[in-house]
Amino acid sequence: FIMVSPDMRFHVIIAAVFWFGFVDSRKIKGISSSYKRFYRQRKSFLCIHGSKIIPFEQVNDDYCDCDDGSDEPGTSACPRGRFYCTNLGFRPHYIPSSRVNDGICDCCDASDEYNSHAHCQNTCWNLGQRERAYVAGQMRTLDEGLQLKQQLIEEGLLLWRENRELQQVAEDLQIKLEEHRRKKHKADRLKEQTLKGLQAGDSSLFKRQNSTVISTFQLLDSNNDGSITVDEVQAKVALVHDEERVLSEDEAVALLGGGDQMDLTKFQHTLWDILTKGDSVKVNYGPDWEFLFLNSQCYKLNVYGYTYTLCPFNQVTQKSTAGTEVSLGRWGMWAATPKHQYSQMVYENGEPCWQGGSRSTTVTLTCGTETALLSVKEPSKCQYIMDFQTPVACQPVLKQRGIHSEL
Known part of the structure; x- marks a missing residue:
């Protein structure tokens, strides 16, 4: 038998009441931590939208008293109610209160079926693991993509510098063209051959070609076989700032659009446009020119x-x-x-x-x-x-x- 003074007995009683209230508030099902303050144990409960005050023992008593359904977060009594799935290890979310204790586990932690015959396993951790692995994979892809992006930006800038050199090549070709006007009869022969070929197909293409394009093509086509090859580009094309240097094979292939030869039609629509119009430097390739490498x-x-x-x-x-x-x-x-x-x-x-x-x-x-x-x-x-x-x-x-x- 323990003797307790009146003052001590008073403190014990107060502590017991406080603890009882704390435990009961933690037992309220279907609420998130941010809403627990509305369900602290007291004599009455104020509906969250403020429409009504009811005795606290009517909370989660399977009867809907509040219009907003806030008095029944853990039952299916209120048609507008919702139940909070904690889902520790995965994403928490709300479900309609009509799904509470309906025999089907909607929460991955099975907390919505606390008073039914359903026997569901807690799958939150496995779901969380899969989602974390997916997010990690997406971040790895993004990191790798950003690294490749930087490399391609550098390659694009290199390509742009090469295009600037091609513009200088175009100026050089114009000079050489004037020096080879005496070879105009060869251009006329090429023109005649091209016309014969186009008569069987689309003659409008020839109409769009001017004598300057044909003459330039003929200048490069040393053997007059109707195509420009890598050897012919190396033999006839030189950089304005370094005429003594012979173009490398890779540089010649680049001028031919990545192939080993180029006919008149392709020359007019690719290399000639690059050499004379310089369209490549007028396009918006992004703030860091990151899309430049896609050109060509x-x-x-x-x-x-x-x-x-x-x-x-x-x-x-x-x-x-x-x-x-x-x-x-x-x-x-x-x-x-x-x-x-x-x-x-x-x-x-x-x-x-x-x-x-x-x-x-x-x-x-x-x-x-x-x-x-x-x-x-x-x-x-x-x-x-x-x-x-x-x-x-x-x-x-x-x-x-x-x-x-x-x-």
Whole structure:
């Protein structure tokens, strides 16, 4: 038998009441930690929206007293109520209170079936592990993509410097052209040969070619066989600032667009444009010129019997198995979005459709560790969309959206 003074007995009673209230508030089911302050044990309970005051023992008594359903967070009594799944190890979330004790575990920690026949395992940790692994994989892809992006920016800048040198080559070719006017009869012969070939096909192409283009091509084509080779480029082309140096084979191949030879048609639409117009330096290649390396590159994808070719900053084409090639649009502009200014390319003024209008293509760029054309769709007549993956589309994030802090 322990004697207790009146003062001590008073403190013991107060402590017991406090502890009883604390324990009961922790037993309220279906509430998050941020809402526990509304459910502290007291004689009455105020509905969270302030519509009514009820005795506290009516909280979670399986009868809906509050219009907002706040008195029944752990039962299915209120039609507008919701139950909070703690889901320790995964993401917490709310479910409609109608799913509480219905025999189906909606919370991965099975907390919504505390008074039913359902026997569900706690799967939160496994779900959390899978999500954490997915997020970690996405971050690794982003990091690798950003590293590749920096490398491609450097390669693009190198390409730009080479293009500047090509402009100097163009000036040198003009000088050499004047020195070789006496060889004009060879150009006339090439012109006659080209005309014969075009008479069987598209004669309009020849009409668009001027004598300067043909003469320049003839100057490079030493053996007059209708094509320019790597050896001929090395023999005839020199840099203005270093005429004594012979171009390397790689430099000559680059001038030929990556191939070992080039005919008059390809010369007019590729090398001649680069040498004389300098279009490559007028295109918006991004704030760090990160998209410059895509210039003069082409990417193919076979879909449903067609070969689609995307040549960034140039054109998009579709080629059938029969060999018929159709233009789906030529480079137009960047289509800015609220999130990213360089996430979409627009190619316009392709070949006309049967029912009028020109074909066009919108290309969406996404972050990836490889540069490739992923998909092609035609959601509406003659309007195409493409998904294009490349490291230069990767953007650093200031704050990565992670998993809930309770994990």
